Amino acid sequence: xxxxxxxxxxxxxxxxxxxxxxxxxxxxxxxxxxxxxxxxxxxxxxxxxxxxxxxxxxxxxxxxxxxxxxxxxxxxxxxxxxxxxxxxxxxxxxxxxxxxxxxxxxxxxxxxxxxxxxxxxxxxxxxxxxxxxxxxxxxxxxxxxxxxxxxxxxxxxxxxxxxxxxxxxxxxxxxxxxxxxxxxxxxxxxxxxxxxxxxxxxxxxxxxxxxxxxxxxxxxxxxxxxxxxxxxxxxxxxxxxxxxxxxxxxxxxxxxxxxxxxxxxxxxxxxxxxxxxxxxxxxxxxxxxxxxxxxxxxxxxxxxxxxxx
Amino acid sequence: xxxxxxxxxxxxxxxxxxxxxxxxxxxxxxxxxxxxxxxxxxxxxxxxxxxxxxxxxxxxxxxxxxxxxxxxxxxxxxxxxxxxxxxxxxxxxxxxxxxxxxxxxxxxxxxxxxxxxxxxxxxxxxxxxxxxxxxxxxxxxxxxxxxxxxxxxxxxxxxxxxxxxxxxxxxxxxxxxxxxxxxxxxxxxxxxxxxxxxxxxxxxxxxxxxxxxxxxxxxxxxxxxxxxxxxxxxxxxxxxxxxxxxxxxxxxxxxxxxxxxxxxxxxxxxxxxxxxxxxxxxxxxxxxxxxxxxxxxxxxxxxxxxxxx
Numbered sequence: 001x002x003x004x005x006x007x008x009x010x011x012x013x014x015x016x017x018x019x020x021x022x023x024x025x026x027x028x029x030x031x032x033x034x035x036x037x038x039x040x041x042x043x044x045x046x047x048x049x050x051x052x053x054x055x056x057x058x059x060x061x062x063x064x065x066x067x068x069x070x071x072x073x074x075x076x077x078x079x080x081x082x083x084x085x086x087x088x089x090x091x092x093x094x095x096x097x098x099x100x101x102x103x104x105x106x107x108x109x110x111x112x113x114x115x116x117x118x119x120x121x122x123x124x125x126x127x128x129x130x131x132x133x134x135x136x137x138x139x140x141x142x143x144x145x146x147x148x149x150x151x152x153x154x155x156x157x158x159x160x161x162x163x164x165x166x167x168x169x170x171x172x173x174x175x176x177x178x179x180x181x182x183x184x185x186x187x188x189x190x191x192x193x194x195x196x197x198x199x200x201x202x203x204x205x206x207x208x209x210x211x212x213x214x215x216x217x218x219x220x221x222x223x224x225x226x227x228x229x230x231x232x233x234x235x236x237x238x239x240x241x242x243x244x245x246x247x248x249x250x251x252x253x254x255x256x257x258x259x260x261x262x263x264x265x266x267x268x269x270x271x272x273x274x275x276x277x278x279x280x281x282x283x284x285x286x287x288x289x290x291x292x293x294x295x296x297x298x299x300x301x302x303x304x305x306x307x308x309x
Numbered sequence: 310x311x312x313x314x315x316x317x318x319x320x321x322x323x324x325x326x327x328x329x330x331x332x333x334x335x336x337x338x339x340x341x342x343x344x345x346x347x348x349x350x351x352x353x354x355x356x357x358x359x360x361x362x363x364x365x366x367x368x369x370x371x372x373x374x375x376x377x378x379x380x381x382x383x384x385x386x387x388x389x390x391x392x393x394x395x396x397x398x399x400x401x402x403x404x405x406x407x408x409x410x411x412x413x414x415x416x417x418x419x420x421x422x423x424x425x426x427x428x429x430x431x432x433x434x435x436x437x438x439x440x441x442x443x444x445x446x447x448x449x450x451x452x453x454x455x456x457x458x459x460x461x462x463x464x465x466x467x468x469x470x471x472x473x474x475x476x477x478x479x480x481x482x483x484x485x486x487x488x489x490x491x492x493x494x495x496x497x498x499x500x501x502x503x504x505x506x507x508x509x510x511x512x513x514x515x516x517x518x519x520x521x522x523x524x525x526x527x528x529x530x531x532x533x534x535x536x537x538x539x540x541x542x543x544x545x546x547x548x549x550x551x552x553x554x555x556x557x558x559x560x561x562x563x564x565x566x567x568x569x570x571x572x573x574x575x576x577x578x579x580x581x582x583x584x585x586x587x588x589x590x591x592x593x594x595x596x597x598x599x600x601x602x603x604x605x606x607x608x609x610x611x612x613x614x615x616x617x618x
Contacts, residue, residue, distance in 0.1 A: 098414050098464060105411040114579045121571050123563035123580045154463045155407060254432035262430050270423045271432045 001026040001290070004040035004055060006048055015044075018280050022287035031055060042290055047071035053078050061085055061293055063286050065277055067092055067144060069303050070197035070224060076305060084303040085289060090282050092275035093147035096222055099274040100192050101151040103246035107190065107218045108134050108157075112244075131156055137188030139204075140195035140223065141167055144275070148192055160184060164307075185212035190220065196309035197224040207232035216243050222274040225250035230261070237266050248274040310335040310599070313349035313364060315357055324353075327589050331596035340364060351599055356380030362387050370394055370602055372595050374586055376401055376453065378612050379506035379533060385614060393612040394598060399591050401584035402456035405531050408583040409501050410460040412555035416499065416527045417443050417466075421553075440465055446497030448513075449504035449532065450476055453584070457501055469493060473616070494521035499529065505618035506533035516541035525552050531583040534559035539570070546575050557583040 003019060003026050005012055016028045029037055033051045039058050046065045048056070053075060056062065061083045064072055069086055072079070106112055110126050117124055136152045138145045141161035149159055149172055160173040162184040167174045175184035185191070191213060195201045206229040210219070219242060221228055230251060236242040244266035250259075253272055261267050289299040303309060312328060312335050314321055325337045338346055342360045348367050355374045357365070362384060365371060370392040373381055378395055381388070415421055419435050426433055445461045447454045450470035458468055458481055469482040471493040476483045484493035494500070500522060504510045515538040519528070528551060530537055539560055545551040553575035559568075562581055570576050598608040612618060 094465060098418055101464075102411060102414040102418065102420060105407050106415075109407055109411065109582075111411060111579070114582070115577065117580075118571060118578045121566055125580050125582050125585075128582075128585055151463065154460065155410075156403060257430055262427060268424065269427045270420070271426075271434050273418075273423070273434050273437075276434075276437055 001042070001294070002038060002040040003028045003290075004031050004037070004043045004045075004059065005029065006031045006043070006045040006052060008047055014279060015283065018283040019287065022283050023290065026287075026290070042293075044286060045072070048075070050075070056080065061290075061299075063087075063289070065282060067275070068196060068224060069309060073198075073303070073308055076308075083293070083299065084305075085286075085299060086301045086303060086309075087277065087282055088285065088301045089143050089147075090285055091278045093144045095275040096144050096194070097147045097151035099222055099248065099270075100148045100220055101155070103220050103268070104134075104136060104152065104157070104190050104192075104218075105155070106246075107244065132158065134158070134189045135160060135187055136190045136192065137162065137184060139184075139191060139193045140201075141169070141172070142194070142196075145192075145194045148194065157190075160187065181209065182212050185209060186214065188213060188217060190218045193219070193221040193223045193227055195223045195227055197226055198308035202226050203229050205229065205233070207235065210236050210242065213242065215241050217241075218243050219245040219247075221245070221247045221249055223249060225253065234260055234264065234267075237264065244268070246270070248272055310351070310603070311347060311349040312337045312599075313340055313346070313352045313354075313368065314338065315340045315352070315354040315361060317356055323588060324592065327592040328596070331592050332599065335596075335599070351602075353595060354381070357384070359384070365389065370599075370608075372396075372598070374591060374595075376584070377505060377533060378618060382507075382612070382617055385617075392602070392608065393614075394595075394608060395610045395612060395618075396586065396591055397594065397610045398452050398456075399594055400587045402453045404584040405453050405503070406456045406460035408531055408557065408579075409457045409529055410464070412529050412577070413443075413445060413461065413466070413499050413501075413527075414464070415555075416553065441467065443467070443498045444469060444496055445499045445501065446471065446493055448493075448500060448502045449510075450478070450481070451503070451505075454501075454503045457503065466499075469497065490518065491521050494518060495523065497522060497526060499527045502528070502530040502532045502536055504532045504536055506535055507617035511535050512538055514538065514542070516544065519545050519551065522551065524550050526550075527552050528554040528556075530554070530556045530558055532558060534562065543569055543573065543576075546573065553577070555579070557581055 005015055005028050012030045019026055019028050029040055031052055041060050043056050043059045043062045057080055063085045064087055067087055072084055108129055113126060135158040138148055138161045141163055152159055159171055161167060162175045166176040204227050210232060246268040248270045249272055255269060261269050292299050314324055314337050321339045328335055328337050338349055340361055350369050352365050352368045352371045366389055372394045373396055376396055381393055417438055422435060444467040447457055447470045450472055461468055468480055470476060471484040475485040513536050519541060555577040557579045558581055564578060570578050601608050
């Protein structure tokens with residue numbers, strides 16, 4: 001068995017070692033542009049360069065090393081009709097829960113304002129927000145979103161979620177489809193965006209939809225930058241309608257120097273770290289699925305090409 | 310029935326209104342220095358001034374409006390032999406859990422470092438700490454500490470606690486007494502101080518004990534400032550042995566202008582807000598206990614004068 005590996009960061013060594021341990025029968029071929037390479041059975045990648053497409057024509061399945069597959073789906077018309085396999089949760093959900101809980105508690109308990117006071121040497125107790133006013137709304141509650149909801153439930157915040165279709169999760173008010181998006185937003189104080197990036201979710205959060213959030217709402221984005229129209233969010237933060245945002249993803253990454261998000265005090269920027277892939281655990285999961293495919297059995301987490309994730 | 314009320318902040322109006330609603334048969338007398346006032350049945354206070362002691366000689370019980378009673382116990386030799394009643398948890402435990410979880414996640418996920426990077430316009434992913442290296446140790450795990458432990462458990466951190474006597478809480482390694490303090494500290498990465506202030510806990514965290522924490526440990530104090538020798542903590546933070554601290558309480562409050570904690574970037578200062586008393590709920594609880602005492606029945610949460618809390 002041969003595995004074609006692409007790592008954008010060029011650091012393939014630890015991946016080769018972990019595949020050798022998890023799947024000793026496989027040979028790992030690191031993809032190189034412009035080189036004739038042996039035919040491979042499986043591809044392992046996240047954001048493949050266009051030049052890699054010819055090498056993907058003969059594989060039996062494509063494995064994404066991330067939960068999101070938008071970097072692969074943008075080439076969907078030029079990919080062979082083989083399974084595209086997402087990474088199921090391997091420690092990513094709890095990381096996202098940590099990220100969202102930290103940002104929510106920080107805004108709810110006004111810790112950012114207390115830090116500003118500290119820098120000015122001010123000792124002043126601020127009025128506490130009320131828990132019942134802090135409804136957390138998850139946009140796109142899948143496996144990862146469900147774990148975020150659990151963390152928010154632990155702290156007693158009212159909960160709601162918006163999805164393509166109705167979801168039944170205890171204590172979470174479910175909104176479904178575009179027809180219910182405005183109502184979902186109108187009652188959301190802390191918006192956590194966890195949507196997959198598809199044609200329908202691109203630019204979903206623009207001036208029109210973000211304005212539906214109540215005054216004083218807070219935005220957390222751990223999904224993809226292209227779901228938010230950045231200048232619209234910035235304008236609403238500067239006007240005071242939106243109180244602030246914690247953003248882990250951006251339309252261009254790394255966030256370009258001079259981008260206004262860097263210096264806006266009400267916007268917190270992190271460098272796409274909300275949920276890092278745990279390499280070893282991911283490779284064990286992929287190796288297991290490759291063995292299943294070798295037995296001609298179906299595997300879980302195959303992308304639905306129609307809905308795009 | 311008459312209730313003698315003392316509020317350090319002078320804002321007695323809402324307390325009088327809430328007592329009128331919860332216990333209409335009671336008359337609330339606001340204590341005033343140097344004035345002849347009617348004899349009262351119960352005293353409601355937190356940090357009484359020394360001049361109030363004569364007025365307390367005739368009451369049937371003293372109610373603390375906070376969880377900690379050190380402000381009362383310092384006068385214990387001059388108080389009548391009546392029950393001193395602590396406030397049981399009225400929404401304080403979850404607030405402390407929020408406070409401790411926010412500070413712990415902030416250090417664990419390096420969000421403070423990412424904010425420093427943002428101010429410098431730097432996009433750089435930092436190595437993640439390992440969950441198994443982040444043992445959270447609660448000093449003084451009572452009712453409030455047990456709730457903090459639950460929040461830490463939700464995020465999967467290893468757990469330990471130190472108390473006067475052995476505690477049995479699922480998944481929490483218990484250490485008891487001075488003989489086991491060093492061992493407790495040696496394995497604690499995030500120390501959460503929740504001790505009552507007594508003669509034994511005053512100055513407990515000095516250079517000797519804080520040095521027992523492993524290099525890179527983090528200190529959170531939501532108990533009382535006098536438990537930490539502030540210059541010792543500062544020296545260990547500046548030397549790098551302790552990575553930082555989030556402190557809600559101080560030896561002198563408000564924290565004096567010019568105190569080095571204000572400007573030390575590795576120390577976060579908040580103005581004693583980790584758990585604010587919820588007035589209305591507290592008054593309902595006190596009114597209920599006063600009615601119980603009027604029936605000559607025993608009440609819960611009476612201070613043990615020997616141990617001091």
